[in-house]
Amino acid sequence: MTPRREMRILRLTPHFHREGSWPVAFDPVGGLQIQTFVLTRGIDRSGIRQTVAATHIPGSPRRQGLFEKAEFLSVGPWLPGFLAGSLLGFGWALGVLRLLARDHGRYDLVHIHYNHSVWCRVLVLVLARTGLPVVVSLNTALWGGLQRALRLEGSPFDITLWIERLAMRRADRVVALTDSAANTAEAVLRVPRSKIVVIPDAVAVEEFQRVLDPEAARSFRLRHGIPEGWRIVSYVGRISAEKGWRDLPHLVHALARRQVFLLICGDGPDRPKLEAAFRRCGLEGGWSITGFLPPAAVRVALMMSEVLILPSRREVFGSVLIEAMASGVPAVAYRVGGIVDVAGEPPAVSLAEAGDRDDLLRRIFVVLDDPGVAERLAALGRERVKSFTIQRSVALTGKLYESVLHEQGRMPAGRLQQPAQ
Numbered sequence: 001m002t003p004r005r006e007m008r009i010l011r012l013t014p015h016f017h018r019e020g021s022w023p024v025a026f027d028p029v030g031g032l033q034i035q036t037f038v039l040t041r042g043i044d045r046s047g048i049r050q051t052v053a054a055t056h057i058p059g060s061p062r063r064q065g066l067f068e069k070a071e072f073l074s075v076g077p078w079l080p081g082f083l084a085g086s087l088l089g090f091g092w093a094l095g096v097l098r099l100l101a102r103d104h105g106r107y108d109l110v111h112i113h114y115n116h117s118v119w120c121r122v123l124v125l126v127l128a129r130t131g132l133p134v135v136v137s138l139n140t141a142l143w144g145g146l147q148r149a150l151r152l153e154g155s156p157f158d159i160t161l162w163i164e165r166l167a168m169r170r171a172d173r174v175v176a177l178t179d180s181a182a183n184t185a186e187a188v189l190r191v192p193r194s195k196i197v198v199i200p201d202a203v204a205v206e207e208f209q210r211v212l213d214p215e216a217a218r219s220f221r222l223r224h225g226i227p228e229g230w231r232i233v234s235y236v237g238r239i240s241a242e243k244g245w246r247d248l249p250h251l252v253h254a255l256a257r258r259q260v261f262l263l264i265c266g267d268g269p270d271r272p273k274l275e276a277a278f279r280r281c282g283l284e285g286g287w288s289i290t291g292f293l294p295p296a297a298v299r300v301a302l303m304m305s306e307v308l309i310l311p312s313r314r315e316v317f318g319s320v321l322i323e324a325m326a327s328g329v330p331a332v333a334y335r336v337g338g339i340v341d342v343a344g345e346p347p348a349v350s351l352a353e354a355g356d357r358d359d360l361l362r363r364i365f366v367v368l369d370d371p372g373v374a375e376r377l378a379a380l381g382r383e384r385v386k387s388f389t390i391q392r393s394v395a396l397t398g399k400l401y402e403s404v405l406h407e408q409g410r411m412p413a414g415r416l417q418q419p420a421q
Contacts, residue, residue: 008108010110011040011050011112013032013033013036015115016052016072018054030238031238034295042393044069045394047069049069049070051107052073055074056077056091062074077094093123109134109135110127110132110135112135114137122167125170128170135173135401140316171195172404172407174195175199176199178317181338181341182198201317202389203319205389208326210299217304226288230260233307234264235262235311239271241270251357261288264290265298302324307367308324311357312336313355314336317337321339322388328381330377332360333352343384348381350377
């Protein structure tokens with residue numbers, strides 16, 4: 001292949017943040033949409049050309065420019081809202097297949113970011129037939145939730161593992177977000193260690209260190225029904241089973257007695273169940289569910305919070321934790337999955353035993369009641385977040401792309417430049 005002047009990457013992601021208001025900006029998944037956006041922006045500043053292909057959301061342009069060099073494609077058919085939950089991923093995959101049939105020769109490498117659906121895995125198998133190098137990011141595991149739902153854990157007939165392993169064999173590199181995830185990919189998915197690269201999620205630290213405007217804080221309180229004078233504990237993320245939403249009503253009872261407000265920032269498939277659980281408990285006035293919030297509003301919510309909680313039952317990474325660290329907000333979470341890796345040693349997150357709601361609540365009150373503990377966690381977080389900068393993530397990703405392309409004799413002229421600070 002004759003080298004081109006610039007590296008050209010096709011980034012495939014079901015979820016990607018897009019500026020605007022409902023429904024253009026709406027995507028309840030949260031972490032994946034923000035992280036693919038942050039990485040794309042950082043890579044763009046390094047001089048690599050990218051095409052991002054994400055799901056089509058009504059009201060979103062089919063094609064638009066991003067940053068300096070990137071373009072965004074909204075692919076797949078238009079779907080009414082009642083079909084989007086079940087068919088959005090399938091429609092996206094169809095749109096990607098059409099794109100590949102038409103334009104695959106334009107790209108040097110494909111980087112696909114996994115969500116929980118099987119369609120990401122199917123695309124890896126298709127891509128293997130095009131001859132294009134493929135990098136896979138294990139943002140979400142197929143075998144996790146689906147394996148439990150189908151009761152296949154430990155079964156020799158676990159089709160979720162078969163599919164995952166087959167797709168992994170076709171990938172040239174596998175990106176794990178943490179060392180724990182890398183160990184799991186090697187042991188469970190049988191990915192050779194030589195194919196695994198650990199590149200954690202990243203955060204634009206400077207965006208979370210701005211001074212909170214008092215008028216913005218007052219407006220936020222009024223909009224979300226937060227009583228004046230009440231302290232705020234926040235949950236930020238998708239409202240779904242794996243995120244542990246069932247523990248939130250238990251927390252509200254104790255928090256409200258101390259005039260502490262539970263602010264739930266996010267949306268997701270289990271939001272109606274959570275609202276019904278609050279109503280059954282007779283809980284009023286001590287909580288609010290904001291629904292989708294754009295990133296700027298999430299930053300306001302964090303700056304107003306005294307504690308962030310993450311009661312996830314399973315978590316590959318938990319990118320909201322590094323956002324809290326960048327904001328100087330202490331966090332309390334369950335000791336599960338990649339959260340332990342993100343917390344570091346000594347832990348920059350107060351870690352409760354997995355699923356122990358009373359331990360979680362106790363730790364929340366320790367942070368609220370003891371300024372020394374709160375400041376120690378905040379200081380550890382400010383130091384820990386230095387390991388999750390965009391500059392580091394971009395440098396590691398660029399080195400990965402160059403390594404894969406060099407192996408296949410596809411290395412374009414012009415090396416990766418360091419991102420602008």
